[in-house]
Amino acid sequence: MSTEILAIACDQQILRSYTLPFTGSVLVRNGQEVEAGQPVAEIQMPERYQVFDAINGLKINPKNIDRHIERLVGEPVKAGDVIAQKSGLISRLFRASQDGMVVAIRDGRITLALGEKKLQVLATFPGTVVEIIPERGAVVAVQGLLLQGVWGNGLNSSGELTRLEPTESAAGKKQTTADLQGKIAALPHIADEAAFTALLAHKPAGLVLGSVMPELLPALAEAPLPVMVLVGYGEYEIDTLSTAMLRQMEGQMVSLNANEADASEQSRPDLILPGKAQVSPGLFHEELQLEPGRHVRLLGKPYTGSIGEIVELPAEPEKFASGLVMRAVVVRREDELIVRVPRENVELILE
Amino acid sequence: MEKRRTLSVDIGSQNTRAWLFEQREEGYALVCSAVAETSAASGQDLRGGVNRALEALQEKSGLRLLDLQQKLIRAEEGVGACGLSLSAGKPIRTVLAGISDTYSLAALRRLVSLFYTDVVLEIDLQSDLNATAQLEKLIAANADLFVCAGGTNQGAIRPVRAALDNLRIVYQSLPRLIRPQLVYAGNEALTDYAREELEAGEDFHRARNIQARTDAESLAAAWPAMLGAFRRLRRQQLPGLAELEQDWECEALPSAFAASRIVRLIDRMNPGGKGAMALDVGCNSTIVLAARGEDFIGSISHPPISEQVGKETSRYSTLPIDAQTAAAYMLNKKLHQAFLPATLEDLAIEQAWTRVRLHYALRRTRELFPWFGYDPELGLLDPYEPVLLSGESLVRVPAPQQTLLMALDGLQPHGITTFAMDKDQLLAGLGSLAEKEALLPVQVIDSGVFSNLGTAICADASERSSRRVLTLEIDRGESARETLEIRKGEIKRVETTPPGPTRIYLSPNELTDVGMGFPGLGGWVTVPPSEVGTVIDARGRPLELPEEMTRRSEAFYNWLWELGG
Numbered sequence: 001m002s003t004e005i006l007a008i009a010c011d012q013q014i015l016r017s018y019t020l021p022f023t024g025s026v027l028v029r030n031g032q033e034v035e036a037g038q039p040v041a042e043i044q045m046p047e048r049y050q051v052f053d054a055i056n057g058l059k060i061n062p063k064n065i066d067r068h069i070e071r072l073v074g075e076p077v078k079a080g081d082v083i084a085q086k087s088g089l090i091s092r093l094f095r096a097s098q099d100g101m102v103v104a105i106r107d108g109r110i111t112l113a114l115g116e117k118k119l120q121v122l123a124t125f126p127g128t129v130v131e132i133i134p135e136r137g138a139v140v141a142v143q144g145l146l147l148q149g150v151w152g153n154g155l156n157s158s159g160e161l162t163r164l165e166p167t168e169s170a171a172g173k174k175q176t177t178a179d180l181q182g183k184i185a186a187l188p189h190i191a192d193e194a195a196f197t198a199l200l201a202h203k204p205a206g207l208v209l210g211s212v213m214p215e216l217l218p219a220l221a222e223a224p225l226p227v228m229v230l231v232g233y234g235e236y237e238i239d240t241l242s243t244a245m246l247r248q249m250e251g252q253m254v255s256l257n258a259n260e261a262d263a264s265e266q267s268r269p270d271l272i273l274p275g276k277a278q279v280s281p282g283l284f285h286e287e288l289q290l291e292p293g294r295h296v297r298l299l300g301k302p303y304t305g306s307i308g309e310i311v312e313l314p315a316e317p318e319k320f321a322s323g324l325v326m327r328a329v330v331v332r333r334e335d336e337l338i339v340r341v342p343r344e345n346v347e348l349i350l351e
Numbered sequence: 352m353e354k355r356r357t358l359s360v361d362i363g364s365q366n367t368r369a370w371l372f373e374q375r376e377e378g379y380a381l382v383c384s385a386v387a388e389t390s391a392a393s394g395q396d397l398r399g400g401v402n403r404a405l406e407a408l409q410e411k412s413g414l415r416l417l418d419l420q421q422k423l424i425r426a427e428e429g430v431g432a433c434g435l436s437l438s439a440g441k442p443i444r445t446v447l448a449g450i451s452d453t454y455s456l457a458a459l460r461r462l463v464s465l466f467y468t469d470v471v472l473e474i475d476l477q478s479d480l481n482a483t484a485q486l487e488k489l490i491a492a493n494a495d496l497f498v499c500a501g502g503t504n505q506g507a508i509r510p511v512r513a514a515l516d517n518l519r520i521v522y523q524s525l526p527r528l529i530r531p532q533l534v535y536a537g538n539e540a541l542t543d544y545a546r547e548e549l550e551a552g553e554d555f556h557r558a559r560n561i562q563a564r565t566d567a568e569s570l571a572a573a574w575p576a577m578l579g580a581f582r583r584l585r586r587q588q589l590p591g592l593a594e595l596e597q598d599w600e601c602e603a604l605p606s607a608f609a610a611s612r613i614v615r616l617i618d619r620m621n622p623g624g625k626g627a628m629a630l631d632v633g634c635n636s637t638i639v640l641a642a643r644g645e646d647f648i649g650s651i652s653h654p655p656i657s658e659q660v661g662k663e664t665s666r667y668s669t670l671p672i673d674a675q676t677a678a679a680y681m682l683n684k685k686l687h688q689a690f691l692p693a694t695l696e697d698l699a700i701e702q703a704w705t706r707v708r709l710h711y712a713l714r715r716t717r718e719l720f721p722w723f724g725y726d727p728e729l730g731l732l733d734p735y736e737p738v739l740l741s742g743e744s745l746v747r748v749p750a751p752q753q754t755l756l757m758a759l760d761g762l763q764p765h766g767i768t769t770f771a772m773d774k775d776q777l778l779a780g781l782g783s784l785a786e787k788e789a790l791l792p793v794q795v796i797d798s799g800v801f802s803n804l805g806t807a808i809c810a811d812a813s814e815r816s817s818r819r820v821l822t823l824e825i826d827r828g829e830s831a832r833e834t835l836e837i838r839k840g841e842i843k844r845v846e847t848t849p850p851g852p853t854r855i856y857l858s859p860n861e862l863t864d865v866g867m868g869f870p871g872l873g874g875w876v877t878v879p880p881s882e883v884g885t886v887i888d889a890r891g892r893p894l895e896l897p898e899e900m901t902r903r904s905e906a907f908y909n910w911l912w913e914l915g916g
Contacts, residue, residue, distance in 0.1 A: 004687060004689070021493065021527065022525060022526045022527055022528065023526040024526070043526070048487065049483060049486045049487060049490065049520070050483050051481070051482035051483045051485075051486055051517070053482065103520055103523075103524060104516060104519065104520050106516045106548075107512065107513075109513065109516060111486065111516075111520055113524065136528065150686045150687075151686060213675065213679075214661070214675060214678035214679045215658065215675070215678075217682065232679075232682075232686060233678070233682040233683050233686075234676075234679040234683070261686060263364075263365075263686075263688050264364055264391065264440075264441060299683070299687050300683075300690060300692075300694070300697060301694060301696065301697065302694075304683075320693040320694075321693060321694050321695055322692045322693055322694055322697060322749060323698065323749025324691060324692065324693070324698070324747065324748075324749050325749075326691055326693070341693060342691045342693050344689040344690055344691045345687075345690055345691060345693060
């Protein structure tokens with residue numbers, strides 16, 4: 001059974017790998033401080049390719065094609081250079097339109113790699129480089145507050161965190177009077193697209209939402225700013241630990257990394273408030289498992305989003321209301337209610 | 352004398368399953384199975400999860416399988432042959448290049464459908480796409496796998512040569528960390544040219560032409576090349592895989608491909624039969640495998656979660672649940688894939704969604720294999736027997752009656768068929784051993800490792816609701832025979848308990864087709880003992896469901912009650 005780990009942690013070692021999909025150049029060194037948005041690694045790539053069919057383009061007899069091609073494979077070219085030509089009364093020329101290189105010549109087809117573009121991978125929060133991954137990137141670490149969510153739309157940004165009360169974000173009401181421009185706004189729930197659009201009109205730098213209705217998903221996915229969901233789909237309150245964390249972060253510069261959650265990579269979107277403390281290497285690999293005393297967040301109705309403490313892990317599987325026999329975890333919720341849920345239906349909280 | 356032991360391990364995205372088999376006097380038998388969490392996330396070594404599964408297997412079997420260095424004990428006192436199958440890992444980003452949409456591209460889609468691919472780009476070499484645009488698209492695809500085909504063995508070569516030229520540039524120019532793999536399965540006159548042109552060394556995989564003639568298609572001709580490409584990619588992507596293969600002296604197979612071997616085997620074990628089918632519904636994907644003689648169909652589908660899927664799920668729910676609630680459940684389950692239904696409402700949504708996933712998977716299979724006998728309205732038109740059910744969503748169910756009803760609603764079969772259940776989720780595990788220990792799968796299947804869920808007799812009748820469509824005479828070997836009348840719209844169960852088989856005489860009315868050749872034709876059917884029994888499904892095709900939500904859920908509830916679930 002796999003237990004999901006959810007970080008809602010006050011003084012957490014946060015490590016993130018920033019790597020290129022290709023081999024490239026690493027731009028940072030071990031121990032270096034980096035800022036959010038700073039390039040960690042880059043690779044220069046051709047801006048575009050051009051394939052020219054010299055036989056048909058210049059009307060050349062295929063048997064004589066070698067006579068008409070002026071460049072060799074691997075040779076650099078400048079904009080305007082003649083690559084192939086057919087001389088005569090009316091000469092025909094094929095020139096490079098940009099600086100670049102000849103990458104292939106086959107059957108009279110000339111392929112040029114033209115221009116140059118940089119593919120960079122950027123740090124998403126300020127921190128210290130703790131490991132260099134040769135030719136690919138680096139691992140950046142920071143000690144700070146970490147609040148993970150369950151869904152993100154793949155974007156990231158930084159800004160001052162501001163919390164909106166439920167009444168300020170109620171469906172369809174443009175009651176939000178707070179200045180959200182350039183800020184990361186956190187609010188419990190968005191019920192419909194009208195409320196979401198109204199919120200976007202205030203130009204926040206990012207959104208942290210407790211829960212959303214399923215029909216809003218396409219709009220969130222397409223949103224031009226980072227959006228993270230903390231609890232899930234439906235109408236749920238933000239759990240008390242996450243609420244407390246948001247309170248601590250309020251008014252401070254935070255980094256919202258609304259990465260797409262990937263269960264196979266065990267990666268989640270998160271909100272980070274970088275601290276000033278030194279990175280403490282001893283905390284790198286903490287093994288977490290379900291055990292009495294640990295806090296968990298419950299999944300599934302009617303408990304979705306509520307927090308509790310594990311009081312027992314019965315050894316024998318139990319039959320649940322659904323009729324399925326599963327291994328249970330007994331949890332004392334914050335309201336002192338004792339509940340038994342399947343072990344699969346909890347997120348173990350890293351505090 | 353030590354008993355000969357064989358091990359099989361399947362590494363899934365969430366779970367790693369291990370099975371230990373032993374050769375006994377009566378043949379190979381399953382000793383026990385174990386499961387552990389897969390350790391493939393974030394570059395973890397997948398041997399961690401495998402070793403945990405083996406430790407659990409040791410504990411259950413009481414046999415020592417691992418030495419002090421956590422290495423598998425081989426040779427006489429340990430495990431002989433090993434099998435390894437794999438569905439962990441991200442979908443393989445795949446580009447297909449073919450000479451036409453209707454021929455080579457369609458065949459390539461079918462070819463790659465069993466190899467956990469995500470087709471991110473298709474290039475029709477006869478389209479108007481110019482060479483520059485083609486190259487730009489190939490580069491932007493950032494693919495792990497390129498599969499190229501086209502042309503019969505005496506067919507056109509120019510467009511294929513041009514595409515190979517572009518593939519070479521993509522392969523040679525991009526400094527990818529994971530080296531892309533290239534499979535060529537086209538005109539065999541160009542195979543050597545392709546190998547030399549691409550200069551990809553072991554990343555090039557040559558196959559025989561999957562369409563050597565215009566009237567023939569052989570996907571099997573390219574399976575070895577696809578397997579080679581799959582393994583080389585996964586070895587780069589999944590730390591520990593190459594070492595595991597080396598230590599165990601085996602090569603990993605894609606789990607769905609491994610399972611397909613068993614479906615083909617079951618079909619061969621029953622020559623002249625209707626063909627065998629397996630359905631595996633898991634949290635990530637649904638696999639459809641069907642074999643009949645030389646004909647094989649296989650697909651992996653990933654049903655989307657949309658408003659429409661929410662509506663369909665709501666429609667098949669045994670409790671009145673609206674589309675929005677169903678959609679929220681599905682989206683939350685996607686976020687937390689290990690989540691299990693603890694309440695009746697969650698179970699109702701889960702099982703309704705399983706039906707919808709089956710519909711989607713069968714539709715998708717039909718799109719890939721147009722000759723697959725499935726109609727979205729009328730259900731599964733081709734007869735298959737047995738239909739083997741596997742995967743968490745079909746196996747991890749409170750009662751076998753629920754599994755059978757999900758399968759009946761999901762497939763909507765016609766005629767008579769038998770449903771079996773793969774409770775140990777053994778299909779892939781047996782499939783990966785089939786090459787090394789050919790007798791093992793046969794003997795393990797014969798040992799009854801798949802449980803007989805029940806026999807379904809589907810009575811199609813163009814009759815009005817509540818009219819009698821079929822009469823059954825049930826002979827249990829006792830002096831008195833029971834008689835049962837079936838009316839249109841009903842589903843009924845006849846218990847078929849041990850010791851012996853039960854004989855049932857089917858007497859359909861003249862408009863009722865029970866799959867014996869034509870409407871009105873009946874006869875004796877002998878059914879073996881099974882978990883649920885024989886189910887007579889006279890609900891009709893397409894399944895007519897009440898429009899009103901509460902009445903609809905009542906209908907499902909009643910049908911389940913009739914089955915005893």
